Amino acid sequence: MRSIWNGAISFGLVSIPIKLVNATESHSISFRQVHTEDNGRIRYRKFCELEDREVTQSEIGKGYEDADGTIVPITDDDLSHLPIPTARTIEIVAFVPAERIDPLQMDAAYYLAASGAPAAKPYTLLREALKRSHKVAIAKYALRGRERLGMLRVVGDAIAMHGLLWPDEVRAPEGIAPDTAVTVRxxxxxxxxxxxxxxxxxxxxxxxxxxxxxxxxxxxxxxxxxxxxxxxxxxxxxxxxxxxxxxxxxxxxxxxxRGETAEAEITPLPSKKRTPKKTTAKKTTAKKTTAKKATTKSTTTKKPTTAKTTTAAKKTPPRKRPA
Structure with missing residues (x-):
């Protein structure tokens, strides 16, 4: 695979020479623009405004247009000597759990290939350290004229890097959810x-x-x-x-x-949160308990009355017969 960027991974004081390789490829079918009348190819030609002539790709460079319309030429040499450490370096700044990365930030994916034999040992060291920590590395790097964020993780025996959008490049989901209140049964x-x-x-x-x-x-x-x-x-x-x-x-x-027989009625899955209430059973049990208590109380109340009557009868002295 052809590399698109050469540089090094900065891991503290350890420097790992690497090559950046695209990890994905597009299989989309592309179309050409044609003239509908005769299917002739439509091509775009690049003209210089000052000379009013077509120019070749080798004559085209970069330039920044100032507010007053002045063009400031910027060369590839200017970009390669930017006064930042990430110009030719993927600088690791932190290690975090993978769950901390918002999938909305994920961008293009690359493989980081070790460049040369001297890079094999530090490359393997970083890979195994990532494996054992169960974390991903957050890095900063410069590519195609701007500084970017990256996430390094292990894929098989290789280290992959996902480009990340800066947090302020991810829009907040305001106004996306339905405005009307909806109740789901x-x-x-x-x-x-x-x-x-x-x-x-x-x-x-x-x-x-x-x-x-x-x-x-x-x-x-x-x-x-x-x-x-x-x-x-x-x-x-x-x-x-x-x-x-x-x-x-x-x-x-x-x-x-899936080849399964569709039932006449769909039986919903039991929900853990929604358990059937046993109110009726509790009330019936409560009524029975109350009835039992009432019966017991009634029986207990009658017994002392009977006992008192019997005792009173026993204590009444017998009448004396007349002589």
Whole structure:
């Protein structure tokens, strides 16, 4: 792989010579601009305003336009000698847990390749240190005319670097959420849980670009003079469906796509937070307990009365018979 930048990783006093290599590649199908009448290529030519003539790429440089319109020429040599330590260095400034990085900040991805045999030992040292710490390194570097943030992490046996946007480059999500207050019912959440469980997980290696495949089929058909295949139009686009019905239908469709038998009724997954209340059982038990107490109290009350009567009868002296 061709390197796009050469420099070094600064890890304290340790310097690791590296080459920056693109970690991703685009498989998108590109088109040319053509004249619709005869399919002639449309090309852009670069002209110098002062000389009014076309110039070659070797004659084109960089320049900064000042407020009054004056052009200040900037050469590659000027950029390579900027008075900052990150001009040719990826300077590690901190180590943090990966969870601290907001995915919204993630930008382009690169591989950092060790440059030469002397770089092998310090490169391996940094890689193993990252592995053992379970952290990522935050670094600053300069690329394409500006200083950037980067995140270094281990991928296999290599060190990868993700370009990061500066925090002030990430917009706050103000005005994005719905303005109107919406209440989501428990049953709707249960159905959403059931749909998530039915869809389950997926191996990203199994996913592919269906749009690119369809586009290749269209190009192949037109090149062979055949009629391109048509995609059936979607009838559900733009329609506002009943949420419960849509969720139930989605669960059934997901089960059928996995070869499972769709049940007549969708049974929502039990929720940990929503437990059935046992109020009725408690009330019935309470009533029975109260009844028992009342019966016991009544029996206890009667016993002393009987006892008193019996005692009184026993204590009454017998009457004397007349002589």
């Amino acid at each position: 428990d049953k709707e959440l249960d159905l959403a849980d059931a749909l998530m469980a039915t869809l389950g997980e997926v191996d990203l290696e199994d996913l592919h670009d269906e749009y690119r495949q369809a586009l290749e089929d269209v190009i192949a058909a037109k090149a062979a003079g055949e009629t391109p295949p048509e995609t059936p139009s979607s009838t559900s686009a733009g329609k506002v469906l009943d949420l419960m019905a849509a969720l139930e239908k989605s669960v059934r469709a997901a089960k059928e796509s």
